[in-house]
Amino acid sequence: MPGRFLMNGTIMRKKFPIENNNRLNISFFTEDVLKVAPGLLGKYLTVRQTDGSLLRYIITETEAYRGTDDKACHASKGETRRNSVMFKRGGLVYVYLIYGMYWMFNVVTGSEKDPQAVLIRGVEGFNGPGRLTKALGIDGSFYGEDLVSSERIWIEEGVNNFTFTSLPRIGIDYAGEPWISKPWRFLIKR
Numbered sequence: 001m002p003g004r005f006l007m008n009g010t011i012m013r014k015k016f017p018i019e020n021n022n023r024l025n026i027s028f029f030t031e032d033v034l035k036v037a038p039g040l041l042g043k044y045l046t047v048r049q050t051d052g053s054l055l056r057y058i059i060t061e062t063e064a065y066r067g068t069d070d071k072a073c074h075a076s077k078g079e080t081r082r083n084s085v086m087f088k089r090g091g092l093v094y095v096y097l098i099y100g101m102y103w104m105f106n107v108v109t110g111s112e113k114d115p116q117a118v119l120i121r122g123v124e125g126f127n128g129p130g131r132l133t134k135a136l137g138i139d140g141s142f143y144g145e146d147l148v149s150s151e152r153i154w155i156e157e158g159v160n161n162f163t164f165t166s167l168p169r170i171g172i173d174y175a176g177e178p179w180i181s182k183p184w185r186f187l188i189k190r
Contacts, residue, residue, distance in 0.1 A: 022156040026148050029090030029109055033116035036090070036109040037064035038166070038186040043158040045123055047136045048151060055136055058158055061122030063169050064184040065106075067115055072175035075115035085144050086115035093145040093153065095138065102130030105138050107147065107155070121170075122187070163189045 024043065029036060046056045065073035074083040074096070085094045086108055094106040094117050106117040119129060126132040133139070138153070147154050166183040173180060 024147070024155045024157070026089075026091050029107065029147065030111055031090070031109065033064045033066050033109040033118060034184070036107070037062045037118045037184065038164060040107065040118060040120070040155065041164050041186055041188055042160055042162055044156040045120065045136070045153075046156055047138065047153050049137060056156070057123035057125060057132070057136070059120060059122075059155075060124055061120075061127070061185070061187040063119040063121050063186070065117050065119065066184070067110075070175075070182075071179045072169060072172040073115070073117075079115070083115065086117050088112055090116075091146060091148045093142045093147060095133075095140055095143050097140065098130075103133040103139050104129050105133050105142070121185070165189055 022044075028039070031039075040059050040062050043059050044056045045059050046054055048054055065075075067073060068075050068078070070076055074080075075086050079087050082096060083094070085092050088108060089112045090107075090109040092108040094108050095103050096106075097103055105120050107120065108115075108117050110116040120132065121127075121129050123132045123136075126135050142153060145153055164186055167185045167187070168181050168183055169179075169185045
């Protein structure tokens with residue numbers, strides 16, 4: 001199957017074995033969310049498709065959610081069936097459905113019992129968390145997947161030649177201040 005490349009090879013459709021050399025390790029994910037969220041910018045989000053091909057996209061926008069004190073975080077009201085993976089160690093996948101149709105893909109960060117997660121808001125070629133999950137085939141079956149050892153989904157080292165900015169998060173008016181104004185959304189400057 002021929003490869004399909006866009007923007008310096010960031011999108012690939014090609015069958016090849018898993019390369020673990022560039023995959024992020026557990027120590028990356030067990031850091032505080034405010035370090036991991038901007039740290040994910042420029043990294044490759046890689047998803048193995050059902051036909052064995054890989055899709056690789058550069059992460060361009062992230063949003064941090066920081067524990068039980070953060071009123072915008074799903075963990076702010078305690079552990080539930082929906083958010084229980086957030087209470088585990090970093091490096092796991094937290095996905096949830098909104099509006100009955102859009103899957104939101106999050107990376108759990110930090111240590112066990114300290115619920116934090118990074119929402120992946122954009123990848124190169126797809127802006128918006130619902131669009132990117134649809135394009136990559138990410139759905140509820142990815143809940144709890146381990147990004148360190150999974151054969152379906154992982155994050156790899158990427159590019160570093162960019163600058164980024166931080167802005168307030170989107171769509172969290174329900175959380176009130178100071179949470180609305182926290183500059184915890186990070187995006188690569190174009």
